[in-house]
Amino acid sequence: MRTMAKWLTAAALMAGILTVSGSAGPLAAVAAGGAPGRLAQSTAPAAPQQPTFRVQVDLVTTDVIVRDGNGQFVSDLRLDEFEVLEDGVPQSIVSLVLTHGGRVFNVQAPPPAPVQEGIILPAARPTNDAAGRVFLIFIDDLHLDFRLTPRTRDLMQRMLRNLIHEGDMFGIVSTGTSSISEQLTYDRQVLEASIKKVTGSGLRPEDLIKVPQSPQGPAELRYRAHVAFSTAYQLMRNLENLRNRRKAVIYISSGYDFNPFATSRLKYEAELSGYEADSTAMNPFNNPRLQGTQFLEADLVRELAELTRAANRANATFYTIDPRGLVAGPDLDQEVETAEWNEHVRETQDSLRVLAEQTGGIAVVNQNDFDRALKRIDAETSDYYVLGYYSSNPDPLKRTRRIEVKARRSGVEVWSRTSYSLRPPPAQ
Secondary structure: OHHHHHHHHHHHHHHHHHHHHHOOOHHHHHHOOOOHHHHHHHOOOOOOOOOOOOOOOOEEEEEEEEEOOOOOEOOOOOHHHEEEEEOOEEEOEEEEEEEEOOEEEEEEOOOOOOOOOOOOOOOOOOOOOOOOOEEEEEEOHHHOOHHHHHHHHHHHHHHHHHOOOOOOEEEEEEOOOOOOEEEEEOOHHHHHHHHOOOOOOOOOHHHHHHOOEEOOEEHHHHHHHHHHHHHHHHHHHHHOOOOOOOEEEEEEOOOOOOOOOHHHHHHHHHHHHOOOOOOOOOOOOOOHHHOOHHHHHHHHHHHHHHHHHHHHHOOEEEEEEOOOOOOOOOOOOOOOOHHHHHHHHHHHHHHHHHHHHOOOOOEEOOOOOHHHHHHHHHHHOOOEEEEEEEOOOOOOOOOEEEEEEEEOOOOOEEEEOOEEEOOOOOOO
16 A cells, blocks of 8 residues: 555656646646646747748849841940840849850959858859850760761761860760760860760660550650650759850750650550551550550650750750751661651651750751751850849749840840749758
8 A cells, every 4th residue: 555655646746747847738737736827828829930931042144146137246235235024024134244256255244142041152263264165965875876876976077177166165975875974174085085985776666666665655765765864954953053154065866756656566566465456446545555655745845844944044055966867768677657757757856946946056957967057056156145134033933934135236136045944942
């Protein structure tokens, strides 16, 4: 009995201590000997604090090319002769950099960004290495037929003669078996050595027809496209660190098609399964084997859009080049219908056009005059302005913003990119 009394006394003492220290509520206060009124005063909920949002302000830059009626570059425009509109709202231009004939002239340096709450970082040291141009040669050999290897190497030799000059900085990256990864350099011998390594390893039409299928189309094809897009996306993220320079990406590829030779693929599967591929079976809404293929084009559009948004954030321009040149029809040893082949070629070329047009570049597709195209790229990357401003739109939910650049001087034509997108929010 004495032992039981000791345990009860200890339990009561512990309950009182926990109740007073935890302040569980009015009933707990009464049990501990306190007054309910006093508890209401001591445990009144604090006033809710206003949430604090931190917004990072970045300098928005865009390339601008101004030409007169004769197509000649206009190099004497002043800062007050430009006008920049973001979603129709005028912006204050804070920086202007002119590149003329490959030489860089810093007409107006940007002021420091507005002070934001958080860690104060020291000002970045200016670099003296501001001359020349920046090229990134992206070789998507996962989407280049092995037979295109000689044409691709010849194209890169032409780039050495007509595009890459002394003083230009360039890097080379491949996606497949060529295994090329060269950092930005001025050494032209690096490019000459890389040319010998380029080897196409793309899937041929018969491979695309016989490759194992998945609900998202040919599995191997989607994997290769994922490798190419993710590699290019990461390169765009890295190029964001290079400021006030025009970054030209020479994108060498045969393009993308997520649903190639659909009819031939279905017929091949029908032969393996022992049934006849009639019109009903070829309907993706009736055939469970084709469920999901009706959205393959939308998937391709979405991935291309994400890559172009990353390029616009980095102020990089895609110049896409198809080494196939002028495409007439399938090879004699390729057992594929002409109509399907033409549709596949059109889809792949359109994907390259989207990458170029959405970033302000040009698509060199369905043509054999590569020298003329390279000289045009050389001209567009030698003479241009870079305008910079701090956006006056504080709304972080407005992810995509339209840009319009005008020149107050009459008789000139202005070219610039038309939009940019904010970086996606960091993962929690």
